[in-house]
Amino acid sequence: GAVVSQHPSWVICKSGTSVKIECRSLDFQATTMFWYRQFPKQSLMLMATSNEGSKATYEQGVEKDKFLINHASLTLSTLTVTSAHPEDSSFYICSASGTSGTPSSYEQYFGPGTRLTVT
């Protein structure tokens, strides 16, 4: 149980275009979802926290107009990278946390990640 999927797993886009990444909790209700960014050989950096039905809370230094996060349902959150540039190339990871259908309410369950390459 507590499976999180991410789609796509790998995407290449041209500079200036937008790309959307989906994060789904497959067998539980995700009241909270987190979005992270990870550069090679570095740690996970929290970008934003989103609670279902509420606006996302962005970490300092993360451009909310560039990284649009939507958590419209208890099983789906999306991250849209708008007007992507090569410096946005990174590995993006989502995680989900919920109170119903999971072994614990404080544990987060991770998606497999999305590798974004902007050319």
Added chain:
Amino acid sequence: AQTVTQSQPEMSVQEAETVTLSCTYDTSESDYYLFWYKQPPSRQMILVIRQEAYKQQNATENRFSVNFQKAAKSFSLKISDSQLGDAAMYFCAYRTELIGTSYDKVIFGPGTSLSVIP
């Protein structure tokens, strides 16, 4: 703001031996949650062990155990009988007690790369 520090960028251990990975954190909260995650080359994050701050008893999961010192804000991970499959990046993480609120967040340490020598 909360911070998490891992002072050992790289560690190595002989197969079947024991290794301890260090983690310290800083917070003004009294209740919170601590985790150790493993990230193999596939980059899929795997939960190793978790600890609720209000519990004094150290968590244990098979070969993995923690030494949680709340006053010292220390949360080290001990891996016993190390196996080749334990080789990975290990991250210590802190989650606030404000779960489900707009203040909810998870902070990761910089990570420790563990090598296991056959």
